Amino acid sequence: MNPTEASMDALRHVGDELADATVATLFERGEVGTFNTLMRYVSTVGSPLPDGLPEVAREYLHVTSAPPSWVDWGEMEKARLFFIDNNVHISTALSFAAMPACYLVPHVARLLSATHGLKYPSKRMAETGQFTVYLMRPDAFEAGGRFVPAAQKVRLLHASIRHHLRREDRWDVGADGVPICQEDMIGGQMFFSMLVLDSLHRLGIHMSSEGAEAYSYAWRVVGAMLGVDQDAVPKTLDEARRFLDLYMIRHMGPSPEGVHLTRQLIDLYEEVVPGTFFDPIVSALIRHLVGDTCGDWLEVPRTPWDTVVKAVPHLLGVLETIEDRSPLGAWALDRLGHLTTVLELSSLTRGRVMHYAIPEHLKKDYGLPTGPPHTRRWTPPAATVSP
Numbered sequence: 001m002n003p004t005e006a007s008m009d010a011l012r013h014v015g016d017e018l019a020d021a022t023v024a025t026l027f028e029r030g031e032v033g034t035f036n037t038l039m040r041y042v043s044t045v046g047s048p049l050p051d052g053l054p055e056v057a058r059e060y061l062h063v064t065s066a067p068p069s070w071v072d073w074g075e076m077e078k079a080r081l082f083f084i085d086n087n088v089h090i091s092t093a094l095s096f097a098a099m100p101a102c103y104l105v106p107h108v109a110r111l112l113s114a115t116h117g118l119k120y121p122s123k124r125m126a127e128t129g130q131f132t133v134y135l136m137r138p139d140a141f142e143a144g145g146r147f148v149p150a151a152q153k154v155r156l157l158h159a160s161i162r163h164h165l166r167r168e169d170r171w172d173v174g175a176d177g178v179p180i181c182q183e184d185m186i187g188g189q190m191f192f193s194m195l196v197l198d199s200l201h202r203l204g205i206h207m208s209s210e211g212a213e214a215y216s217y218a219w220r221v222v223g224a225m226l227g228v229d230q231d232a233v234p235k236t237l238d239e240a241r242r243f244l245d246l247y248m249i250r251h252m253g254p255s256p257e258g259v260h261l262t263r264q265l266i267d268l269y270e271e272v273v274p275g276t277f278f279d280p281i282v283s284a285l286i287r288h289l290v291g292d293t294c295g296d297w298l299e300v301p302r303t304p305w306d307t308v309v310k311a312v313p314h315l316l317g318v319l320e321t322i323e324d325r326s327p328l329g330a331w332a333l334d335r336l337g338h339l340t341t342v343l344e345l346s347s348l349t350r351g352r353v354m355h356y357a358i359p360e361h362l363k364k365d366y367g368l369p370t371g372p373p374h375t376r377r378w379t380p381p382a383a384t385v386s387p
Contacts, residue, residue: 002236003236003243010249011186012177016227019159022060023358027163029054036357041151044229046143068224076221078214083136086205093199094128095269097289098191103262104248104256104294106183107176113257114170114362115161115168127154132192151225153356157186158226160358168362183247185228190244194237199289213237252359254297262298264288279304325337334355 026032031054038050041062045082047352049058072147083090103109109339134140146383160325165179177183193216200207216237223233266286270279286306 001232001239001242003234003246005246005250008183008246009234011183011229012181013173014182015162015178015180016155016159016185018060018063019155019227020162021057023156023163025056026054026358027160027258029056031057032358032360034162036360043146043149044143045139045141045145047149061152064146064155064225067221068230071221073283074218078211079218080136080138080140082207082211082215085132085211086207087136088134088168089200089203089205090196091129092203092285093289094192095197096285097199098195098287099128100262100290100294100298100300101191101195102188103258103298104186104252104290105187105257106253106258107251109255109257109261111161111165111179112261114165115359128192135218146293148225150356151222153358154227156358157356161362164362166357166363170362182229182232185223186233186243187225187247187251189219189223189228189233190240190247193223194240194244202289209237210343216240232335252294256293257298258297262300266300282349290370293322296298317369 026035034052035054037138038053039057042046043052045065049061053061094386102112117200131147131154134145134150137147138146139145162179166173171179197207197212197215213236220233220235234243239379269282278304280301283301283303286298287302287306290298290300356387
């Protein structure tokens with residue numbers, strides 16, 4: 001598959017027919033509140049659907065209750081082992097590269113501002129982190145697993161956002177396409193797969209091509225569960241690279257919402273990092289992973305740590321050597337990685353389970369607060385630097 005401007009333009013006007021129809025019916029019949037209340041009790045595969053659940057929701061949950069028939073479970077197991085071996089690095093890439101990348105797409109930044117609120121980036125971070133952890137558990141798709149119900153709810157959440165923005169005439173479909181369109185859904189899939197792999201490379205993590213392909217494959221399965229058109233989605237790493245490059249060229253740039261969301265993200269992680277001495281490493285890591293051009297677009301502060309953070313690949317190389325040469329060291333590092341990921345997730349969720357409910361209303365005003373978050377503004381460089 002070779003994506004073109006024309007094929008990408010076509011994807012901008014397509015949503016998710018099944019989920020969109022389900023959500024439209026729930027709102028039309030006034031059943032959203034009932035759905036949200038009852039679905040709090042459906043959090044694992046095999047959970048009985050509660051009495052009183054709207055029939056249209058029951059039909060949707062039945063149709064979407066199983067993963068695609070084409071899933072290669074051997075490949076999914078390789079992806080899970082890849083995640084276990086690199087969970088700290090992957091969490092770092094998701095937090096400091098994939099999430100800021102979303103803010104680099106102006107229309108996506110506006111959408112996130114409308115749906116999650118500028119003051120609460122921890123909600124989206126917690127949802128993303130919890131969703132990834134659910135996906136990479138051994139029982140993700142089995143009885144008792146939490147991934148499938150989470151994917152079903154996220155898919156309806158996306159449909160509800162499309163419903164609200166179009167119904168309330170708060171989205172320029174002519175200029176920006178359908179909210180959370182197929183192009184953006186695939187673009188998001190690329191951010192959480194290819195961009196994460198790129199970040200691991202930038203961090204100096206040694207990866208086998210087999211592990212990288214399996215990790216990308218797992219996110220293709222995720223995309224299928226979230227309503228991505230499998231005829232349009234890249235199937236190989238080379239195809240994914242071409243799609244991601246074209247998507248970035250088409251859409252990435254500075255925006256007030258992107259700057260503000262990034263500032264809120266930095267503040268959030270500075271709160272998570274103990275003390276204040278290491279606070280600048282948050283900005284330094286973002287800038288290191290997204291590059292200076294994108295860092296300037298997002299107004300990520302420059303700090304003395306910008307130089308220090310470049311030594312991270314060397315430190316990780318030492319740790320990888322320990323891991324390769326010592327089974328005990330490998331076990332200890334994997335355990336430390338797991339605990340670090342759990343600590344990060346628990347800090348974001350504050351011990352709560354994220355329920356991915358359908359919002360009955362969006363924010364009435366999703367404009368920026370009065371006054372800029374920074375006084376320094378971005379000045380275009382003389383030459384474009386690749387992100």
